[in-house]
Amino acid sequence: MRVLGIESSCDETGVALYDSERGLLAHQLYSQVKMHAEFGGVVPELASRDHIRTLLPLIQETFAEAELPLGQVDGVAFTAGPGLIGALMVGAATARSLAFGWGVPALGVHHMEGHLLAPMLETNPPAYPFVALLVSGGHTLLVDVKAPGAYSILGESLDDAAGEAFDKTAKMMGLPYPGGPLLSQIAEQGRTGVFRFPRPMIDRPGMDFSFSGLKTSVRLQIAKHSVDGVVPDATRADIACAFQEAVVETLAVKCRRALQHTGYRRLVIAGGVSANKQLRLGLAKMAEKERSELFFPRPEFCTDNGAMIAYAGWLRLRAGQGSDLSLDIRPRWPLDTLEPI
Structure with a gap:
């Protein structure tokens, strides 16, 4: 067919x-x-x-x-x-x-x-059932995938999607559209530990997400370190690094909960943000600790x-x-x- x-x-x-x-x-x-x-x-x-x-x-x-x-x-x-x-x-x-x-x-x-x-198009597709993390500019969802078409929502964003948070934070930093990928590039030049932002909703049970408070924390630091309305490049890179770390850790914590909740040993990550290198590394480390397999589509x-x-x-x-x-x-x-x- x-x-x-x-x-x-x-x-x-x-x-x-x-x-x-x-x-x-x-x-x-x-x-x-x-x-x-x-x-x-x-x-x-x-x-x-x-x-x-x-x-x-x-x-x-x-x-x-x-x-x-x-x-x-x-x-x-x-x-x-x-x-x-x-x-x-x-x-x-x-x-x-x-x-x-x-x-x-x-x-x-x-x-x-x-x-x-989308990962089913790869040479090593995941077997059912599995947990799927769908992260894009418009959606952040954790899904229990029992079979094709048999989906249960485990958690979702209560405000901005992860990709949307990346884009809006990039805009606060003065980066041109589309800002999310540029923010990730700048974050690679930043220093870990200079800034630390909150990991939203990981201190409460459940698998829902919220990124509005994280954006507010970033906005306050941008305002604090601006000189004549401009954040120095090195400081901007450090802020971007800390923001990305907060998003990755938050997503990893919720994915761990989803795997433990379902008892599955397979995690699929898909959507535009799934191309993010640090997110893939962070989820790979989490999956290894959980003795689970990680699947994702090729970047294209x-x-x-x-x-x-x-x-x-x-x-x-x-x-x-x-x-x-x-x-x-x-x-x-x-x-x-x-x-x-």
Whole structure:
């Protein structure tokens, strides 16, 4: 079975072809970062228009890369949510139209289920069940994954997601958009122990997250060490280092609790922030102490991409799931409400 996957939930246009026998055949990704950088963040209307401009050419390039005639698929999967409503509509309308024209079923995929299943595209995928930590710009979730489609939320952020906390903290430091990856780069130059920020909610039971207090602590230190409104580079690096350490340790503590709570010995980390080197190192150390295995997708599949949507779509289409010709997009869509596979 061969499935075309389309991802257009925010500021990246992703297209991929997945084959049940041959695996991932081809994938293309276009990022809108340069366009949105001028405005200091994602402009939803511009994002939607750029998806319209780039999606069809990317589909053609993907089929060409796979050396397949256009339309040689058994189904089309697209991101139906969560995400920006206009961006989701572009992907959904395109996918529905192609599926109708090619005479194949179409299926809307949950964006975070795509991230959760991205490690399945690797040569050493995790076996079920496992705990999944999903960390991105819009979500921070700990999930009990018993089987494909059988998800229970163990913990989630009560305010900002981890990626959002990175981006907002970077903006406080005067870093350009997108600031999260730049903050991580600067943190590598910082000195451990110069600053220490709170590890939010690790002193209370449960697996929920909160990063608003951490951001406030960083803001106070930035104000304290600013000279004419500018933080010296060395001090900024030290603050970035301490901030990143606080986030990594907080996530590691909650992941340890999730493993102990479920009794599982496998941890999956996925989403844009899962590409962070220090987070991978911190979770690897924790997993080793817990005698657990750690799984994550390759860096190119940590960010939004079409490959994860094609794979998730294939799983559900193979099980006979599908949907009618309505767009059926869901900008807000709880992961634990998905239909079992």
